[in-house]
Amino acid sequence: MKNQEFIKNKSIFILGLGKSGLAAAVLYSKLGAQVFAHDSKDLSGSEAEAELLNHQVKILSQKEAETIMESGIDFIVKSPGIPYHHPLIQQAEQLNKKVYTDIEIAYHLSQAPIIGITGTNGKTTVTTLLGDMLNHFSQKAYISGNIGIPVSEVVPKLTDKDSFIMELSSFQLLGTENFKPEIAVITNLYTAHLDYHGSREDYVVAKLKLLANQSPTDFFVYNADSDELSQLARLNPAQGIPFSAQEILDSGCYIKESDLYYDEEKIMDVEDILIPGQHNLENVCAAVAVAKLLEIDNASIIQTLTTFSGIKHRLQYVSQFEERKFYNDSKATNVLAASQALKSFDKPILWICGGLDRKEDLSSLLPLVKDHVKGLIACGENKSDFIELGQAAALPFVMSCDNLEEAVKSAFKWSEEEDIILLSPASASWDQYENFEIRGNAFIDAVMKLSQREKNEEV
Template sequence: MRKLKNFPFAKVLVLGLAKSGTAVANLLNRNGVEVVANDLKATEDDENVQTLRSQGVSVVVGEHPLSLIEDVDAIIKNPGIPYENVLIDSAVKQDIPVLTEIELIPYFGINQIVGITGSNGKTTTTTLIYEMFKKADAPVSLAGNIGHVASEVAEQMDDKQTMIAELSSFQLLGIDTFKPKVAVLLNLFEAHLDYHHTLEHYQNAKANIFKNQTEHDYLVYNADDQRIVNLIKDADAIRVPFSRKGGITNGTYCDEEAIYFRGEKVIDLASVVLVGEHNLENILAAISVAKLEGISNQVIETVLTTFTGVTHRLQFVKEVNGRKFYNDSKATNILATTKALSAFNQSIILLAGGLDRGNDFDELIPYMSNVKALVLFGETSPKLRKVGEASGIENIELVDTMNEAVQKAYQLSNKEDVVLLSPACASWDQYKTFEERGNMFMESVHKL
């Protein structure tokens, strides 16, 4: 087990006792750092609270007293906690460092990192890269926003392993020295503006993935996304573009027949089983990383001819009386849903709705031509209903539960139709996570 080296903070406030917060509090405590943990929603009876206290960690729940930051050297916060939080706001004004747990990774001496970020496609791309490493028998660990606390993974790694890490804008906003050997920027779209407030702030958070890179590192980026092209213009890393439109020679690209890396054919497009143009971009990014890491075309082909997708991302669930059901619960913004809609030529019954973050959904309208019915739920139902009406969709139903949504969608569908859960919204108005929402969808489909 690795130990933190040259860690500059003697006393740390860990803010938020969700999965990552509890892991970080334990990790710091194991490494001799004085830890105070705080969670507004936790209770005295919570198992995490009791376990941390039994290990000598001071835990405060149910309030955010400002006295907690009087003598701390830094705050490590749960990525989802906004900077308007009273403790964070006060700490920033006092120049107390506010970090996220991925900033711990450099202090474990982990340098071989592939970091993947973007508005959409992170999980699919991360999983593809991980599978390519595994198939090549390369020592590898999976970490980050994909469900494995990155600092906890780093603590267990050996010197031969590469960390493949999915990184959110929330995580990247809280770094100082962290840098990946290979950074991947997939796309940029107006997302999480309730947290970042402006597109510029959101883009700057994403740009942190390459801010500490040097000329010895690599930056894999989407050359088809002008926002990304503009964002990386001052990057120091070696730039490796990918494009599904072509027009590049120094990266990964495709034509109608095949995918190429720097002029070398890698795989025939017809052999790839993952559907959708957005997934083609994810595949190009993954191939870029694999080729930079010396992974063979044979290994890449083996993965791409068998990989059908990740859970909750355009995941085929089941065919029921000729209707194909797809779970795309991870589509928590408009761009993700437009890409899901673009993946099918069949008629679609779309299940959508969720947390209202203040945006409208007019950008969906050009992609609704194949949608013959809408089944809506959650806070954004009224907004999405207007979009459906503007798109000329006659069958629009508002429901309260996922089980109702699935049953109604089945009633509105015919053989050969696609029933697609692609909410275009976060899940937090009705569900704890998008995974819970997707699992509820799949459970309801299997009940049909």
């Protein structure tokens, strides 16, 4: 690791001890910092408490945290999801303390060049595809960040010959100051997370911190189908590399006559790409654009694109039972992501939707529901809004359920052979589940229980 003096002998306060906070606290302590930490949950007797104490991290109560903030803390590293109106963050800002997220610290420590990937949707798929391409090319790639692997776990493993691929959320980027990726990727920009940022303008400002420190020697890979991103590419000092799944481009990655191209070179036939959906063609183009910048050969790119079947919880194929196919798209936490899922199938869909009520406008989904959905089963805090959507679409089958197990049973009951049973909530999970992964696993469990129950009844 480089620049260890950024951490050594510093007094650092960690706010939030989830996976990223715990990993950060342990790393900073190992590098010679005095680390204090606080979490709203009681960690007494937990494995996390034991690990922190083993690394001389002082776990503070709320009152102790308020007191320590007044003393010689050098800076705060907060969990990305903790809002800036949190009392301890407000106290820190009043005291002119720097408030970072862990990706800022990782930037200072990393020996490997950083590839930063963000966007409203698609960033997890692009991150995973690119990592797979690099590893097929026998170049060591580490993926981390919002994808669920803490950057503080990865940084100590890196050399200058590796690639450090970070999936980055707006929450993470907001806590940066000097962070600079050699290659920045923005898949798309839509309206999201207004409950956290307050406005679309503030959400976009957070996303664009990815580009804030780039120079002419860096690269910006952007979606040329977005006028907003194309304009940013003209203004950004980094070298712009466009991609498009809709238009033929003069350079960059694009689709031409059902073939995948980079610049003027054909890479492969689009029909050989395994993951479904138009939106995934955009993700493929973004990943290939970065891969070509990194001089990955076509064989490695093709190997990934012909074998990669998707990431867990993102249009994940779960099972086929009695000629019905079940797909888990729990990571579709907003309207746009769910709309992409609905467009990905040419068979009738039994759509399981709903979750945390973020007051998102569902009206844009109406044409898709009319064209692709034969039945709607709504769960969660905002289920009444989805029921109204299904009724407006005049679907023959619309109902609400209290949980995913009931929803899966109902969807199966009203389905027919060759139908798709799709969980794509268009909502966050936090009304009923700690995260979208737990929600997706609950759906998978419900599907497995259903198939087992039906088999038992046949015996």
